[in-house]
Amino acid sequence: MTTVAGPETAAQTEGTSAGLRSLLRTGIDDIRSGNLGVLPIVLALVAIVVFFSFSATNFFTATNFGNVIIQMAGTTMLAYGVVFVLLLGEIDLSISYVAGIGALTVAELQRPGSGPALSGLIAMPLAIVACALIGTAQGSIVAKIGVPSFVVTLAGFLIWQGVIVYRLEQPGSIIIQDRWINYTGSYYFSHLAGWLIAALVVGGYAVSVLSGVVSKMRAGVTVPNRPLILLKVVALAVAAFGVVAICNTAKVQGTPLGLPLAAVIIVLFLVVLTFLAKRTTFGRHVYAVGGNAEAARRAGINVPRIRILVFLISSVMAGIGGIILAANVNSVDTNFGGGTLLLDAISAAVIGGTSLFGGRGEVRNAFLGGAVIATVQNGLNTAGYNPGTIYIVTGIILLLAVTVDTVARRLQARAGR
Amino acid sequence: MGASTALLDSPVTDTPLLELRGISKSYGSVQALTDVDFEVRAGEVMALVGDNGAGKSTLIKCVAGTHAFDGGEIYFEGRQVEIHGPKDAADLGIEVVYQDLALCDNLDVVQNMYLGREEHDWLHRLKEPPMEQRTAETMKSLAVTTIRSIRQPVATLSGGQRQSVAVARAVMWNSKLVILDEPTAALGVAQTEQVLALVRRLAEQGLAVVIISHNLHDIFETAHRITVLRLGRNVGLYERVKTTQQEVVEAITAGKPTKVSGIPMTAAAPQ
Numbered sequence: 001m002t003t004v005a006g007p008e009t010a011a012q013t014e015g016t017s018a019g020l021r022s023l024l025r026t027g028i029d030d031i032r033s034g035n036l037g038v039l040p041i042v043l044a045l046v047a048i049v050v051f052f053s054f055s056a057t058n059f060f061t062a063t064n065f066g067n068v069i070i071q072m073a074g075t076t077m078l079a080y081g082v083v084f085v086l087l088l089g090e091i092d093l094s095i096s097y098v099a100g101i102g103a104l105t106v107a108e109l110q111r112p113g114s115g116p117a118l119s120g121l122i123a124m125p126l127a128i129v130a131c132a133l134i135g136t137a138q139g140s141i142v143a144k145i146g147v148p149s150f151v152v153t154l155a156g157f158l159i160w161q162g163v164i165v166y167r168l169e170q171p172g173s174i175i176i177q178d179r180w181i182n183y184t185g186s187y188y189f190s191h192l193a194g195w196l197i198a199a200l201v202v203g204g205y206a207v208s209v210l211s212g213v214v215s216k217m218r219a220g221v222t223v224p225n226r227p228l229i230l231l232k233v234v235a236l237a238v239a240a241f242g243v244v245a246i247c248n249t250a251k252v253q254g255t256p257l258g259l260p261l262a263a264v265i266i267v268l269f270l271v272v273l274t275f276l277a278k279r280t281t282f283g284r285h286v287y288a289v290g291g292n293a294e295a296a297r298r299a300g301i302n303v304p305r306i307r308i309l310v311f312l313i314s315s316v317m318a319g320i321g322g323i324i325l326a327a328n329v330n331s332v333d334t335n336f337g338g339g340t341l342l343l344d345a346i347s348a349a350v351i352g353g354t355s356l357f358g359g360r361g362e363v364r365n366a367f368l369g370g371a372v373i374a375t376v377q378n379g380l381n382t383a384g385y386n387p388g389t390i391y392i393v394t395g396i397i398l399l400l401a402v403t404v405d406t407v408a409r410r411l412q413a414r415a416g417r
Numbered sequence: 418m419g420a421s422t423a424l425l426d427s428p429v430t431d432t433p434l435l436e437l438r439g440i441s442k443s444y445g446s447v448q449a450l451t452d453v454d455f456e457v458r459a460g461e462v463m464a465l466v467g468d469n470g471a472g473k474s475t476l477i478k479c480v481a482g483t484h485a486f487d488g489g490e491i492y493f494e495g496r497q498v499e500i501h502g503p504k505d506a507a508d509l510g511i512e513v514v515y516q517d518l519a520l521c522d523n524l525d526v527v528q529n530m531y532l533g534r535e536e537h538d539w540l541h542r543l544k545e546p547p548m549e550q551r552t553a554e555t556m557k558s559l560a561v562t563t564i565r566s567i568r569q570p571v572a573t574l575s576g577g578q579r580q581s582v583a584v585a586r587a588v589m590w591n592s593k594l595v596i597l598d599e600p601t602a603a604l605g606v607a608q609t610e611q612v613l614a615l616v617r618r619l620a621e622q623g624l625a626v627v628i629i630s631h632n633l634h635d636i637f638e639t640a641h642r643i644t645v646l647r648l649g650r651n652v653g654l655y656e657r658v659k660t661t662q663q664e665v666v667e668a669i670t671a672g673k674p675t676k677v678s679g680i681p682m683t684a685a686a687p688q
Contacts, residue, residue, distance in 0.1 A: 215546050216545075216546050218546070219546030219547060219549070219550050220550060221545075221546045221549045221550055221553075279542055279543055280537070280540075280541045280542055280543060281535045281537050281541045281543060282541060284524075284528060284532075284535055284543060285533075287521070287523060287524060287528075288521045288524060288528075288532055288533075290523070291521035291522055291523035291524055292519070292520065292521045292522065294517075294519065295519040295520055295521050295532070296521065296532070296533070298503075298515070298519045299519070299532040299533030299534070300503075300504075300533040300534070301532070301533045359521070359522070359523035360523055
C-alpha cells in the first residue's frame with residue numbers, strides 16, 4: 001500500500017509544482033513580450049479603490065459599492081458594443097444618441113395617458129429592435145457603400161441627437177413610471193437570491209471550464225496550464241461570493257439592499273458577448289476581419305455581413321445601455337446621451353486594453369474599463385471634487401492606459417519575430 | 418547526382434493534372450496573354466518564370482478564378498472545365514498561396530489554418546480540439562517542425578514560418594494543385610531553404626505544384642520542369658535536368674515565341 005502510494009504522491013506533487021513553475025514561466029514570458037493582459041488594469045482598479053478608501057469618507061461602504069455597480073451598468077453596456085466595433089478597426093460615434101433613442105422609445109411606449117402605455121416588458125424589446133434597425137442601416141452604409149464609419153456614425157450622432165431634441169423640446173422630458181423599466185436601474189435581489197446567483201455563476205463557469213478540458217483531453221490535445229485554470233475558478237468564486245456578501249450588508253435608511261439587478265445584467269452580457277466573440281465562428285471572423293480584411297475576404301468570409309452585424313451589436317448594446325441609464329434617473333430629457341457618455345464608453349473599452357487599430361481586444365476589457373471609470377467618477381464625487389477634476393482624471397487615466405499598452409506592444413514587437 | 422534521384426522518387430504521372438490550351442487574355446487594349454499553353458502533372462513541381470509583365474500573374478489569377486480568360490481551354494484531370502470564380506477553382510482542388518500571404522497576424526496558427534472554414538456545431542460554436550489536432554497532424558506530415566506552438570499568434574512567427582503556415586493551409590483542404598506566388602521573395606537564406614524543402618515535400622506527396630519565382634537558384638533547386646513566358650507568349654519549356662540557368666535566362670530575356678502544345682510527353686517524364 002505504502003509502496004504504491006509513495007511514488008504516486010511524489011509524482012503528483014512534482015506534477016503540480018512543475019505546472020506552477022510553467023505557469024510562472026509563461027507569465028514572465030507574457031510580461032516580457034508585452035502581453036500584459038488584464039494585469040495593469042486590475043492593479044489600477046485596486047490602486048484607485050485604495051486611494052479613495054482613504055481620501056473619501058463615504059466611498060468604502062457596502063451601499064456605495066452597489067451605487068458604483070449601478071452607475072457603471074449603462075456605460076459598460078455601450079462599451080461592450082464598442083469592443084466589437086474597435087475589433088474591426090472601425091468606430092461608432094453614434095452610440096450615445098442611439099442609447100438616447102433606445103431610452104426615448106421605451107419612455108414613449110410606456111407613457112400613460114396620450115401614449116400607448118405599453119408594459120415595459122413589451123416596450124424594452126421594441127426599443128431594442130428600433131436600435132437594431134439603426135445599427136443595420138448605419139452598418140450597411142459602411143459595409144456596402146464604403147463610406148467611412150467615422151463619417152456615417154458622426155452623421156448618426158447628429159441625426160439621433162436631433163430626433164431626441166425634436167421630440168422632447170415641448171414636454172422637456174418624459175417620466176418613466178413603468179416598474180419593469182425602472183427595475184433595470186433600481187431592483188435589488190433578496191439576500192438568498194444573491195447567493196444563489198453567485199453559486200450559479202461560479203458553478204456554470206466551473207462546468208464550462210471542465211467540459212473544455214475534458215474535450216481537449218479526449219481529442220489528445222495538450223491542456224495548457226492546469227493550475228491556472230483552477231486558479232481562475234477559485235478567483236471567480238471569491239469575486240462572485242465577495243460581491244454578493246458586500247451587497248447583502250448594504251442598507252439605506254435601515255432598509256436592507258442586496259445584489260442589484262444591474263450587476264446581473266453586466267455579468268450576463270459579459271458572458272454572452274465573450275462567448276460570441278471567442279467561441280463562435282462569427283466572433284472568429286470578427287477578429288479575422290479586424291486583423292486582415294483582405295485575408296478574411298480571400299478565405300471566403302463574407303466581410304460586409306460581418307461589418308453590418310457588428311454595427312448592429314453596437315447599436316443594440318447602446319439601446320440596452322440607454323434603457324438602463326434612463327431607468328437610473330426614471331426619465332428621458334433633451335440632454336440624454338450628451339455629456340461624456342460617448343467618450344466614457346469608448347474610453348472604457350480602450351482603457352481596458354482594446355486596440356483602436358482592430359483585431360485585438362476582449363469584451364472583458366470593457367467590463368474592467370467601465371469599472372475603472374465608474375469608480376473614479378464615483379470616488380471623486382464622493383470626495384467632493386469639482387466636476388472638472390473628474391474629466392481631467394479620466395483623461396489622464398485614458399492617456400496612461402493607452403501609453404502603457406503602446407509601450408508594451410513595442411516590447412512585444414521587439415521580443416517576437 | 419542527388420537531385421536527380423529525388424526526381425526519380427517523385428510519383429510523376431503522365432497525364433497533366435492541369436492543362437491550359439491556347440489561353441488568351443487582354444485588359445482593354447493590352448494583350449496580356451496570347452495563345453499560351455501550360456501544363457502541370459501530379460507529383461511535379463512546375464516553375465513559371467518570366468520577366469515583369471510576362472503574364473505570369475495573369476495566368477495564375479485566371480487559373481485561380483479571380484480573372485476570366487478571353488479564349489482557350491482548361492482541362493483538369495483530363496476533363497474540360499470552366500473556372501468562373503475562386504470557388505470553382507477551390508472546388509477543383511486548386512489552392513493559391515499569394516505573395517502577401519493572406520494570414521491574419523492577430524490569430525494563431527490553428528485559427529489561420531481554418532480561417533473561413535472553421536469546424537463548428539449547429540450553434541456555430543467552434544470545435545477547437547479537432548481543429549488543433551488536424552493542424553498538428555498537417556504540420557507534422559509536412560515536417561514543419563520549427564513552429565514552437567501552433568497556438569501562438571502568427572505575428573510572432575518568422576517569415577519562413579509564416580510562409581510554411583500559408584502553404585500548409587493550402588495543402589490541408591485535400592487540394593490537388595498548389596500554386597505558390599513568389600514564396601521566397603521576402604525570406605533570408607535559411608528561411609528560403611525551409612520553404613523550398615516544403616515545396617519539394619508537397620510534390621513528393623503527389624500534389625501538383627506550380628511555383629512562380631524570380632530566383633533561378635530557387636527554381637533549379639525545386640522544379641522538375643520550367644515554363645518560360647515572355648510578353649504574354651510561350652518562349653520555352655525546359656526540363657530542369659536537361660537545361661542550364663544560362664539557357665533559361667536567355668529565354669526569359671530574348672526568347673522567341675514557340676508553340677509548345679505539341680511537347681512530346683516522353684521527353685518530360687524523367688527517364
